[in-house]
Amino acid sequence: MRPLLEVKNLSIRFENEENKLKAVDDISFSVYSNDITAIIGESGSGKTLTALSLLQLLPANAITTGQLLFSEDFNKRISLSELSKKEIYNIRGRKIAMIFQDPMSSLNPLMTCGEQIMEVITIHLKINKKEAKRKTIELLHQVELPNPAIIFDRFPHQISGGQKQRIMIAMAISCNPCLIIADEPTTALDVLVQKKIVDLLIKLQRQNNFSILLITHDLGLVADMATKVIVLQKGRIVEEGEVKEVLLNPKNNYTKALLNCRPTFQSKGKKLPVVNENSSMVSNLVIEKEMNDQQDVKFDSLPILSVQDLKVYFPIKKNIFGKTMLFQKAIDGISFDVFQNETIGIVGESGCGKTTLSRTILQLIKPTSGKIFINRKDIFQNKNISLSDKKELQIVFQNPFGTLNPRITVENAIIEPLQVHRIKSDYTERKDRVRELFHQVGLNPNHVNRYPHQFSGGQQQRICIARALALEPQFLIFDESVSALDVSIQAQILNLINELKSAYKFTSIFISHDLSVIHYVSDRILVMNHGKIVEEGLADKIIYNPEHKYTQQLIDAIPGKNIYKN
Numbered sequence: 001m002r003p004l005l006e007v008k009n010l011s012i013r014f015e016n017e018e019n020k021l022k023a024v025d026d027i028s029f030s031v032y033s034n035d036i037t038a039i040i041g042e043s044g045s046g047k048t049l050t051a052l053s054l055l056q057l058l059p060a061n062a063i064t065t066g067q068l069l070f071s072e073d074f075n076k077r078i079s080l081s082e083l084s085k086k087e088i089y090n091i092r093g094r095k096i097a098m099i100f101q102d103p104m105s106s107l108n109p110l111m112t113c114g115e116q117i118m119e120v121i122t123i124h125l126k127i128n129k130k131e132a133k134r135k136t137i138e139l140l141h142q143v144e145l146p147n148p149a150i151i152f153d154r155f156p157h158q159i160s161g162g163q164k165q166r167i168m169i170a171m172a173i174s175c176n177p178c179l180i181i182a183d184e185p186t187t188a189l190d191v192l193v194q195k196k197i198v199d200l201l202i203k204l205q206r207q208n209n210f211s212i213l214l215i216t217h218d219l220g221l222v223a224d225m226a227t228k229v230i231v232l233q234k235g236r237i238v239e240e241g242e243v244k245e246v247l248l249n250p251k252n253n254y255t256k257a258l259l260n261c262r263p264t265f266q267s268k269g270k271k272l273p274v275v276n277e278n279s280s281m282v283s284n285l286v287i288e289k290e291m292n293d294q295q296d297v298k299f300d301s302l303p304i305l306s307v308q309d310l311k312v313y314f315p316i317k318k319n320i321f322g323k324t325m326l327f328q329k330a331i332d333g334i335s336f337d338v339f340q341n342e343t344i345g346i347v348g349e350s351g352c353g354k355t356t357l358s359r360t361i362l363q364l365i366k367p368t369s370g371k372i373f374i375n376r377k378d379i380f381q382n383k384n385i386s387l388s389d390k391k392e393l394q395i396v397f398q399n400p401f402g403t404l405n406p407r408i409t410v411e412n413a414i415i416e417p418l419q420v421h422r423i424k425s426d427y428t429e430r431k432d433r434v435r436e437l438f439h440q441v442g443l444n445p446n447h448v449n450r451y452p453h454q455f456s457g458g459q460q461q462r463i464c465i466a467r468a469l470a471l472e473p474q475f476l477i478f479d480e481s482v483s484a485l486d487v488s489i490q491a492q493i494l495n496l497i498n499e500l501k502s503a504y505k506f507t508s509i510f511i512s513h514d515l516s517v518i519h520y521v522s523d524r525i526l527v528m529n530h531g532k533i534v535e536e537g538l539a540d541k542i543i544y545n546p547e548h549k550y551t552q553q554l555i556d557a558i559p560g561k562n563i564y565k566n
Contacts, residue, residue, distance in 0.1 A: 003030035042233035146418030190513035216488035220560025303337035310370035345522030398480035400460035458489035
């Protein structure tokens, strides 16, 4: 049977005055009708570039060689790379559609969600606006969005991340394409929303008989969705085959290392292998229903952090006199303690109140009621809280590029808090401290004069960790700090955090929607839902013997379990 898409000897290089960089190196593969093929690999392996080349979306300085053959029917085969701008314009969205990684940056903030889907339909299907609107509302219903007529008139910022991704899916299927390219379609979504998106894509693929080329670094997602998998390393295919065969019996060391470096419920307390170690062991993603040796911890000291009956309500509706009539209860009466050198994991789906909690602890949000004590000082009532007290609380955010100032060097970004808090006596000593921190987080101290964009995502996250550690804080909050990193970089960052915990003896809260990561780094876990703590306990107890139905749903939604069921 002739494949729907045939890639033959594809190479992509970027040419500039200094060098010639080959990003994709002579790869060949096929995608068949009504099939789901996945391409996996680390960041920079060439996954997205391969996908973008199919629709001629590469930058102007990219030079492509090889054949990209597309068969929209059995009698006609076209070369995508040889099409004119007008011809490829008719293919994009009509025959081959794409679901991009970040829906917020892909959707136009000045147009309603409905208008953006209608635009695709009216351009490619040549129908009037009335018919296009009817079809758009039908599509919104098909992707299982609540109240399609209301969502039609909403702007992207007015809906959740999962809903935005459904809008992207509706847009992709709007013209009944033969092939959909899904580029990291569930990155940074919590497990419950991710499961709904995956189930929806599989359901629509079966209903509409299209093929999917899945680009991802999430091995669990590959296990749940794909039938075939292609493993890319530095622009080359190192292994390919049926998903079950590749994930259970990988032949290539790089594939084995990718599988092994992902934190699993069995890897708690162990140093995670990283890809450059070429581990020959294969990671087992099955959740074994066995308790580890984690014992109940007895704390003799007073807690470093104590949260007591905390409530944070946001007004969402006021009457004509300005009185608030309706609140959103972001945090609704939670209490917990964190002790010296302890790491508390907080898990829950988007909107459960995790990030609001972290921002309230950092005094970035004022609570509606309740108390927060740091070293027995009430941070909102005690007027004696000094600048030196505040430096004991630091945070590492989810998006490192968004938290680093692009106009200053990373050296100055780390020196800035040292200057504010008057740590070290002069500029030379502060520069030495920056280089010392760079060495501690595994970066080259000679690169401190570079700007943020000159570092990779994993390196940027190391810089943010270095900046947080510069003040030697007593308490650190990690807010989704590894959620958008591929598995190999994630393993490096998690190993680094564990090493720094031993060196600096800091206490921490680790916020994530990834239960395997939370279990790996945490002593205890708090499960949040709708602003409340629904379950808490030792990490092993929460993972292996969850009592609350919501916790059980979270664990059941973890991607990648089904591939290991016989």
